């Protein structure tokens with residue numbers, strides 16, 4: 001298998017060229033309206049990939065298609081070399097943007113529950129992350145503030161040793177002052193030699209230092225997928241500049 005080096009400013013890592021995610025002419029329609037249309041793209045493995053775009057541009061739908069939680073109306077989706085069905089949850093960890101935790105379970109009980117459901121769940125890692133997040137093991141999910149609930153959901157999603165971790169708006173509800181450091185700390189628990197993170201976000205400037213790759217969506221389509229280092233070195237653009245220039249292009253306007 002061919003390998004390429006991904007270098008500074010992040011630490012050197014070796015990633016395979018085999019895409020972790022592949023979409024081929026995928027559309028998803030809800031009743032009469034297309035949420036995403038004709039998506040064809042691949043995402044590289046061993047990276048932190050940010051999915052950015054305006055409200056309603058199709059980010060959540062695309063993540064759900066990767067997680068096997070939505071079926072394509074047409075087209076095909078592969079993750080980790082397998083065509084996606086609901087069974088893909090064996091190799092995909094998914095953090096929803098909805099409040100989906102059982103409110104009466106404590107953090108500790110949720111860790112046990114996840115460990116029972118997912119064989120790749122790392123209990124020791126989860127406890128370490130819980131501590132890092134300053135969450136109390138015996139506190140019930142329903143008693144947590146929105147921000148702390150978001151932290152707990154991240155702990156649970158990132159504690160799986162799954163090849164693909166999907167996070168839908170992981171920063172929503174988190175205090176802006178701690179958002180970046182929390183995410184940076186949590187991501188350090190992930191083994192990017194074997195795992196890939198794809199996360200949707202509106203916090204484009206804050207997330208940029210953490211990302212390797214950005215995928216821009218508009219009106220249910222993928223506008224572009226770019227390596228962040230290339231954007232900086234070849235185009236001299238920040239992520240925000242790039243997003244603004246791409247969305248201002250006539251073909252991307254409604």
Ligand SMILES: Nc1ncnc2c1ncn2[C@@H]1O[C@H](COP(=O)(O)OP(=O)(O)OP(=O)(O)O)[C@@H](O)[C@H]1O
Pocket residue numbers: 030034035036053054055056057058059060061062
């Ligand atoms: N279950 C659903 N039923 C009907 N329409 C849906 C459903 N899910 C998404 N849509 C529609 O599909 C489009 C794309 O929605 P999606 O949630 O994927 O966008 P998004 O980029 O994640 O938005 P946001 O940034 O606001 O979360 C929107 O027009 C939305 O109303």
